Amino acid sequence: MEKCPLCNNSAYYEKLNGKDTYKIECMQCGDFYITYQGILYLENNKEIKNDKYKISSYTRECKVLNKKPPFLISGDKEIFDENFYYVGIDLILKEKFPNNVLDILDRTLINLSKLSKKPGQWIEFNDETYFVLAYSENADIFKYILDSLYKKNYMEVSNLTKISVYGEFYTHARLTPEGWNRVYELEKNINKDSKKVFVAMSFAKEMDEVWERGFKEAIKELGFEPVRVDEIEHNEKICDVIIAQIKKSKFLVADFTGNRGGVYYEAGFAKGLGIPVIFTCKEGEEEYLHFDTRQYNHIIWKDIDDLKKQLKDRIEATII
Ligand SMILES: [Zn+2]
Numbered sequence: 001m002e003k004c005p006l007c008n009n010s011a012y013y014e015k016l017n018g019k020d021t022y023k024i025e026c027m028q029c030g031d032f033y034i035t036y037q038g039i040l041y042l043e044n045n046k047e048i049k050n051d052k053y054k055i056s057s058y059t060r061e062c063k064v065l066n067k068k069p070p071f072l073i074s075g076d077k078e079i080f081d082e083n084f085y086y087v088g089i090d091l092i093l094k095e096k097f098p099n100n101v102l103d104i105l106d107r108t109l110i111n112l113s114k115l116s117k118k119p120g121q122w123i124e125f126n127d128e129t130y131f132v133l134a135y136s137e138n139a140d141i142f143k144y145i146l147d148s149l150y151k152k153n154y155m156e157v158s159n160l161t162k163i164s165v166y167g168e169f170y171t172h173a174r175l176t177p178e179g180w181n182r183v184y185e186l187e188k189n190i191n192k193d194s195k196k197v198f199v200a201m202s203f204a205k206e207m208d209e210v211w212e213r214g215f216k217e218a219i220k221e222l223g224f225e226p227v228r229v230d231e232i233e234h235n236e237k238i239c240d241v242i243i244a245q246i247k248k249s250k251f252l253v254a255d256f257t258g259n260r261g262g263v264y265y266e267a268g269f270a271k272g273l274g275i276p277v278i279f280t281c282k283e284g285e286e287e288y289l290h291f292d293t294r295q296y297n298h299i300i301w302k303d304i305d306d307l308k309k310q311l312k313d314r315i316e317a318t319i320i
Contacts, residue, residue, distance in 0.1 A: 004029055005039045006056040009129070023069070028129035029056040030063025033071040033084065041074040041089065048089065054097040055089060057132040061107070064114045064133065068244075085244070098135055101148075106186055108134040108145050109154055113175055113183045122158070122172040139167035146170050154179035188274055191250050197224045198249040200266035202258035214307040215253060222315055224250065246270050251319050253311070256289055256298070257282040264290060278314055280307065 004011035011026035158172035254267035301307035
């Protein structure tokens with residue numbers, strides 16, 4: 001047992017393949033990967049010192065939401081490869097940690113809902129490692145967040161109890177039916193603030209210009225970030241990359257020109273998650289569409305300019 005570089009509690013370190021990379025398992029922070037250099041970055045960067053609980057909240061949230069343990073790196077980059085999800089410590093502080101109170105309340109409610117095996121069950125807070133589930137630095141903030149959820153009628157809380165040096169906090173809480181309903185509403189729109197738009201399409205050479213001047217430009221001009229999987233760094237396990245990207249997208253554009261099987265798969269996956277899908281197809285190729293998807297209102301485009309215009313109109317009408 002050694003000390004966790006995020007919260008200083010005792011944690012398990014597992015050294016990976018003799019390299020100076022560790023998998024750390026911590027009661028408070030959940031599981032994450034980090035290199036020795038990453039640990040030094042955390043230790044030596046004074047600005048991060050008081051914000052470590054924010055990184056701890058993020059890594060714990062990943063665990064509670066059953067996400068892949070993040071690989072913490074210095075800087076503000078985010079990189080996917082077939083083995084790891086690398087995320088910059090500065091990026092976590094800038095973008096991953098909730099930046100306003102309402103967001104903190106919503107995300108705390110989601111975290112706590114994951115700890116309830118069924119509605120009605122009390123969640124027991126028996127030590128201070130629970131604070132980070134409410135994005136809180138200490139017992140006072142934790143209590144404030146739970147009080148706010150109680151006042152919004154999203155949670156019931158137990159009587160206050162004093163625990164060791166950490167002050168007073170609630171030992172038990174549970175979601176009310178309104179709380180469960182709020183979680184349902186939030187999860188339906190889980191990517192509502194995302195800027196990513198996944199484009200599922202053929203990678204045939206003749207589609208390169210359609211991508212560059214059509215899809216990419218239309219999406220960018222509306223302030224979104226187009227993602228096409230062959231532009232992301234990856235090796236062989238392309239499916240994991242695709243799934244991870246679709247899960248984070250605000251919506252997906254599926255172009256059936258060339259009738260590529262993967263596009264049906266990707267569109268279906270997004271629909272299953274409740275992520276909106278815009279269907280497109282080049283004029284003359286719509287007769288090849290599979291009958292399962294013909295029911296959807298496809299944008300039938302004549303040329304690149306036509307595609308760009310129609311796609312922008314559709315996004316403005318149905319997404320923004
Ligand atoms: Zn920790």
